Amino acid sequence: MHAIAIEHGCLRWTEHPRPPGPAAGEVRLQVAWAGVNRADLMQRAGHYPPPPGVCEILGLEVSGTVTEVGPGVDSLNPGDKVCALLAGGGYAEEVVVDARQVLPVPEGIGLREAAALPExxxxxxxxxxxxxxxxxxxxxxxxxxxxxxxxxxxxxxxxxxxxxxxxxxxxxxxxxxxxxxxxxxxxxxxxxxxxxxxxxxxxxxxxxxxxxxxxxxxxxxxxxxxxxxxxxxxxxxxxxxxxxxxxxxxxxxxxSTLRAKPAAAKGAILDALLAHVWPRLASGEIRPLIDRTWPIGEAEAAHAYMSKDANIGKVLLSVSGEG
Ligand SMILES: NC(=O)c1ccc[n+]([C@@H]2O[C@H](COP(=O)([O-])OP(=O)(O)OC[C@H]3O[C@@H](n4cnc5c(N)ncnc54)[C@H](OP(=O)(O)O)[C@@H]3O)[C@@H](O)[C@H]2O)c1
The missing domain is CATH 3.40.50.720 (NAD(P)-binding Rossmann-like Domain)
Structure with a gap:
């Protein structure tokens, strides 16, 4: 698969091994869109290393399609359109993530907007x-x-x-x-x-x-x-x-830091979002605020924009581009 690597301080869209799995309780996603967060800029600058055991690829949230489910996962099926909260690895064509960190795309919301929600x-x-x-x-x-x-x-x-x-x-x-x-x-x-x-x-x-x-x-x-x-x-x-x-x-x-929390704790937060926020996204009462998007190959430009404090709301990267 392709993913973003940091080479000589620059972001490059290059060939990477596919993430292993899914193991028990995990799912594999084909990524459509990845959200950019301030933490990505800090990680890139060497100030915010990934938690132990988490891959070095940037990216704390994605939207996409479930392609495989691991043993014991009964809440999700291949083909489901979802968004996910990650500890890393989102700037890539595929991610493997604990199913508790995955939510269905809210009703009436596309994959593009869904990538702006989890983090x-x-x-x-x-x-x-x-x-x-x-x-x-x-x-x-x-x-x-x-x-x-x-x-x-x-x-x-x-x-x-x-x-x-x-x-x-x-x-x-x-x-x-x-x-x-x-x-x-x-x-x-x-x-x-x-x-x-x-x-x-x-x-x-x-x-x-x-x-x-x-x-x-x-x-x-x-x-x-x-x-x-x-x-x-x-x-x-x-x-x-x-x-x-x-x-x-x-x-x-x-x-308070979200990233290093265990999957069960992240799952409890996402359960609350599903109950209290997802219906309000479906009704339009709450909306994801997206400022600009770039193709993932231009992640460098997206980071430069955010580092200038230019964004109002979210910056996204298009991976497959599926709406
Ligand atoms: N602890 C956690 O679990 C957690 C999780 C997610 C995010 N965060 C933190 O939450 C913050 C927002 O994240 P984000 O991804 O939403 O960021 P973002 O969209 O990049 O926005 C960051 C904004 O902060 C303001 N800012 C920058 N430097 C500042 C300074 N020195 N003093 C005051 N304001 C400054 C700027 O807006 P103005 O120019 O309008 O002031 C900038 O646009 C980041 O600090 C991030 O690390 C923490």
Whole structure:
């Protein structure tokens, strides 16, 4: 099969051995589309190695068709159109994945759009509702609101009745977030978000992919009993924590990574998406937000686009191109 290899720092679409399997509990997929995620850029730069035992090929999510099922898999059959959450290996013609990490394509959604769903909706669901334990009506601050994860989280907040405030890097991004359901927002290039978020009412939960550079300001706008869920380190890994503020306001800091979780835990997140989000995708209440697509042979251009912070929503790679 063909897959993306990193040769002398460049992405090349070259011949690879087919992944072995499927073993018990696994399925083989013919990939139609692969999603691009910020983590792929980090892995490529050497800052985010795959978990032990996971192949080196980039790619955390795909859509495609089931071609083989391993022993013990009764939920999926050859020919099924699906999307999958992977620990790696998605930039390829074929993947083998635990069946618990696979969902049917939602009704009325094509394979192209389905590739934009698994990683960002699983991340948003996990951190808002499972790690973050949002209670009815609680208020959410989403940093990088126009990112793939941000556009998914904004729509989940709107749908499930949580007012949300976004920080973004441009007025165009802010306009999209407001259209997706954010109540208000702030352009991060205009300084600190603290006054704007306080004027809005503060946050009971912050979904934060920035880390170090935002910790102090996050603590200032996090309400009593608030949770700060850290999902990334785009603004550095080191910062000073105000333990006094943390103690007096009963703030909680939660670190969270999806990729290294075991298949059973990923399966529990996908079960929740199937129950609560898939019907809303079918009805059109929630939609995958796709910014641009490239043929997989031009993955380099897709990465360059994302690394410039240009995307609003998802960037996808066409592998077989099946719609
Ligand atoms: N822990 C997990 O399990 C998990 C899972 C998935 C994703 N993530 C993390 O979630 C984040 C979003 O992922 P994605 O794939 O959706 O990303 P994406 O679509 O590439 O969006 C990332 C956006 O973050 C903003 N940004 C970049 N550098 C920043 C900085 N230094 N400070 C503040 N904002 C900055 C930029 O938007 P603006 O210019 O609009 O600010 C950029 O477009 C990434 O950090 C990723 O690693 C974590």
């Amino acid at each position: 960002v909706f699983a991340t948003a669901w996990l951190n808002l509702f499972m790690e973050g334990q949002l209670a009815p009506g609680e208020r959410v601050l989403l940093h990088a609101g126009a990112s793939g994860v941000g556009t998914a989280a904004t729509q989940l907040c709107r749908t499930f009745g949580h007012p949300c405030f976004v920080t973004v890097g441009s007025e165009a991004k802010l306009a999209t977030c407001l259209e997706l359901g954010a109540e208000d927002g702030f352009n991060r290039h205009e300084g600190s978000f603290v006054a704007a978020v306080k004027a809005w009412g503060g946050a009971d939960l912050i979904l934060d992919p920035v880390g170090g550079a935002y910790l102090a300001d996050n603590q200032r706008v996090l309400n009593a009993d608030g949770r700060l869920v850290l999902i990334g380190l785009m603004g550095g890994r080191l910062a000073e924590l105000d333990l006094g503020r943390m103690l007096m306001k009963r703030q909680r800091l939660i670190g």
